[in-house]
Amino acid sequence: MGRNGFLRKDRLEAYLNNLSKKGGLYVPKEEKGAIVFRKYSGVSELSLKKPATTPAKSIIYLQSETFFRFMFEKEGNGLDKVNVRIQENMDQEIRIIFGARPCDAKGFSVIDRVFIDTDTQDVYYKKRRENSYIATKSCDSPSSGCFCISVGGGPFDEEGSDAQFTEINGGYLIEAITEKGNIFLESELLEPGETYLEEKRKRKEEVERLVKEYCERVGKIEPLSPKLRLFSDEDFWKKHLSKCLSCGVCTYLCPTCYCFNITDEKTFYEGERIRSWDSCMFFHFTLEASGHNPRPDKFKRFRNRVGHKFMFYPERYSGQIACCGCGRCVRFCPVSVDIREIVLELMKSEEGGRE
Amino acid sequence: MGLKNPYLPDIVTITKVIQETPNIKSFQVVFDDPEKMKSFTFQPGQVGQLSVFGVGESTFVINSPPTRKEYLQFSVMKVGEVTSAIHELHEGDKMGLRAPLGNWFPYENMKGKNILFIGGGIGLAPLRTLILFMLDNRKDYGKITILYGARTPVDLCYKEDLKEWESREDLELILTVDNEYPGWTKKVGLVPNVLLEMAPKPDNTVAITCGPPIMIKYTLIALDKLGFKDEDVITTLERRMKCGIGLCGRCNIGSKYVCKDGPVFSLAQLKSLPQEE
Numbered sequence A: 001m002g003r004n005g006f007l008r009k010d011r012l013e014a015y016l017n018n019l020s021k022k023g024g025l026y027v028p029k030e031e032k033g034a035i036v037f038r039k040y041s042g043v044s045e046l047s048l049k050k051p052a053t054t055p056a057k058s059i060i061y062l063q064s065e066t067f068f069r070f071m072f073e074k075e076g077n078g079l080d081k082v083n084v085r086i087q088e089n090m091d092q093e094i095r096i097i098f099g100a101r102p103c104d105a106k107g108f109s110v111i112d113r114v115f116i117d118t119d120t121q122d123v124y125y126k127k128r129r130e131n132s133y134i135a136t137k138s139c140d141s142p143s144s145g146c147f148c149i150s151v152g153g154g155p156f157d158e159e160g161s162d163a164q165f166t167e168i169n170g171g172y173l174i175e176a177i178t179e180k181g182n183i184f185l186e187s188e189l190l191e192p193g194e195t196y197l198e199e200k201r202k203r204k205e206e207v208e209r210l211v212k213e214y215c216e217r218v219g220k221i222e223p224l225s226p227k228l229r230l231f232s233d234e235d236f237w238k239k240h241l242s243k244c245l246s247c248g249v250c251t252y253l254c255p256t257c258y259c260f261n262i263t264d265e266k267t268f269y270e271g272e273r274i275r276s277w278d279s280c281m282f283f284h285f286t287l288e289a290s291g292h293n294p295r296p297d298k299f300k301r302f303r304n305r306v307g308h309k310f311m312f313y314p315e316r317y318s319g320q321i322a323c324c325g326c327g328r329c330v331r332f333c334p335v336s337v338d339i340r341e342i343v344l345e346l347m348k349s350e351e352g353g354r355e
Numbered sequence B: 001m002g003l004k005n006p007y008l009p010d011i012v013t014i015t016k017v018i019q020e021t022p023n024i025k026s027f028q029v030v031f032d033d034p035e036k037m038k039s040f041t042f043q044p045g046q047v048g049q050l051s052v053f054g055v056g057e058s059t060f061v062i063n064s065p066p067t068r069k070e071y072l073q074f075s076v077m078k079v080g081e082v083t084s085a086i087h088e089l090h091e092g093d094k095m096g097l098r099a100p101l102g103n104w105f106p107y108e109n110m111k112g113k114n115i116l117f118i119g120g121g122i123g124l125a126p127l128r129t130l131i132l133f134m135l136d137n138r139k140d141y142g143k144i145t146i147l148y149g150a151r152t153p154v155d156l157c158y159k160e161d162l163k164e165w166e167s168r169e170d171l172e173l174i175l176t177v178d179n180e181y182p183g184w185t186k187k188v189g190l191v192p193n194v195l196l197e198m199a200p201k202p203d204n205t206v207a208i209t210c211g212p213p214i215m216i217k218y219t220l221i222a223l224d225k226l227g228f229k230d231e232d233v234i235t236t237l238e239r240r241m242k243c244g245i246g247l248c249g250r251c252n253i254g255s256k257y258v259c260k261d262g263p264v265f266s267l268a269q270l271k272s273l274p275q276e277e
Helices: A009-019 A102-115 A123-130 A179-184 A194-216 A234-241 A298-316 A328-332 A339-353 B034-039 B081-087 B121-136 B159-167 B191-198 B213-225 B267-271
Strands: A004-008 A024-031 A034-039 A064-074 A082-088 A095-100 A132-137 A163-168 A171-176 A260-266 A270-277 B010-021 B024-031 B047-052 B056-061 B072-077 B094-101 B114-120 B144-150 B172-177 B205-210 B233-236 B264-266
Touching: A004 A009, A004 A194, A009 A024, A009 A095, A009 A171, A082 B010, A082 B094, A102 A123, A102 A132, A123 A132, A132 A179, A163 A179, A163 A194, A171 A179, A171 A194, A234 A298, A234 A339, A260 B056, A298 A339, A328 A339, B024 B034, B024 B081, B024 B094, B047 B072, B047 B081, B056 B072, B056 B081, B056 B094, B056 B121, B072 B081, B072 B121, B114 B121, B114 B191, B114 B213, B121 B144, B121 B159, B121 B205, B121 B213, B144 B191, B159 B172, B172 B191, B191 B213, B205 B213, B213 B233, B233 B267, B264 B267
Parallel strands: A024 A095, A095 A132, A132 A163, B114 B144, B114 B205, B144 B172, B205 B233
Antiparallel strands: A004 A171, A024 A034, A064 A082, A064 A270, A163 A171, A260 A270, B010 B024, B010 B094, B024 B072, B047 B056, B047 B094, B233 B264
16 A cells, blocks of 8 residues: 655665755754754754654644734825735745654644634645645654553554654655655655565554553543533532643643634834634633633633543534544643543543433 | 635724713724725624734624625724724724624524514624614514613613614614613613513514623523523623634634634523533
8 A cells, every 4th residue: 555665774864864855854853851843953863762742733833923914004195194014924834744653643633624624724724734744653652641542543543644654674664645745755765665564564563552552541532422411510620620730731732732822913113913822721711801701710721621622522523532642731741630530530420421 | 826814804994983982982994995895795793803903803793784884883892902902093093804703693583573682781782783684674573672771871882873763663672771870761770670570472582682791691581581482592692702713712612612603692502502600
């Protein structure tokens, strides 16, 4: 199936150097003890061993971006007539992501449904998505907190990836998944990959067994029913969330979280309208000018987060869960809030809890 | 062909500013692009995002009806940053506008029925667009009753409209204020109480209500007492909004986004959503 090629490890540097000529190449790099996606600047900084601390989301869905600029201009000789001119700011960069994990790529499909599969498309995200090429590394190193298989993903999941590479026999077997994935195979440094397919199949089986065992401790996570009684039980949420700090790290590190804010900045004559990531964990997220706030308590905000991912999103998108099981919110929560624990408890209650 | 960018506002010019109450102004605007002005269509109840460039955007209902299209009217209560900035603007000033957004009143299903409007304060704004629309298509609807209240007579919006509606034979207008007020000869009392006193019959009648949350809360209770079915009670909701197109994530109630799936909901629809508050 599909095209493939084998890259020897000693050729990785030359391969990535070539790839970086086709567009902005983004790879996981170690930086101050964390692994983050940065522009490629040499193979020595590449960090493919462990899943990245932050998802690749920020390469395509920028943490902050300018929608448009506006200029105030005097009209004719009138002293008080001021016109406004708007200039759209569309990013044209080609982006190549090399070495994200399958869970990160799956995260993009979650956002795609919201931002692209709609009659009011987010043109900025869409453009960047169209101009992006993603090669994921099949995952052989689940970290604590990982639960991809529990939410229907897996270490070799292809959803959202244009190509995938697997580390075997002192190199990487690269396989195209989509048409766009061919960009990763257009290289004279690659050897034919056919002879490595059997080896990859074995590796896949082995790793999937390992990760499956890992995820079995969690079990299968299914969409939650809107009729779930425990969902409206405030004591249940207070019990789990009394320790929550509303710091928002779970949302910022989540490959599927996409909530944003829109703000203006200006000097005297001109300015910009800017979109930035926001977080539903913050009090101000839903605070209205009147002072009214529909989600003033942290447990209500977290309930909405769980609801969005496991109940509301599945309701809108034919049963798909808005979670890719990357485990970052579990790993990096400073007070050990575990979304898996909460969802499982909700699921368990459902067996006898439907109205 | 470029895709339509839903975040890009059109430029509009303010043609008239009306001081409705001490803290509410209405702004009539026209698109700077005459083609856009000609081709622009919307439905009663739909909203728009007004921008003051450099300050930000906020959501307001288009309260002029689609049947009168010389201008679009928005009413703005001075509450936060954007609304304060809008209040600083005068005739001839520019704003940005993204419209129409959201859903609208299901007026097709109301044909042949009696309509009971219940408004409080600036909550008359979304009702105004539908009232004017219905008056422009008067024969399609049965008896039209409007119950409108505010804190004091000074806080009643659309005084010109109220004057006209009072003089019309084909609708009934009941005005009330919260407390006695010098010179006020009409009803005194909170909207839900006046409603109970009026005791309108629920038969073949649709009730449409908008106002401050506390008024809506007790109005819904009153309507229930009067025997109105949840399907026949319609309200419009407010939430903090940013994108206006169901993407930015903050105005949801369960799986519904107030900006896109709303702001108009029947009570039956609202009851099927998770109860947050």
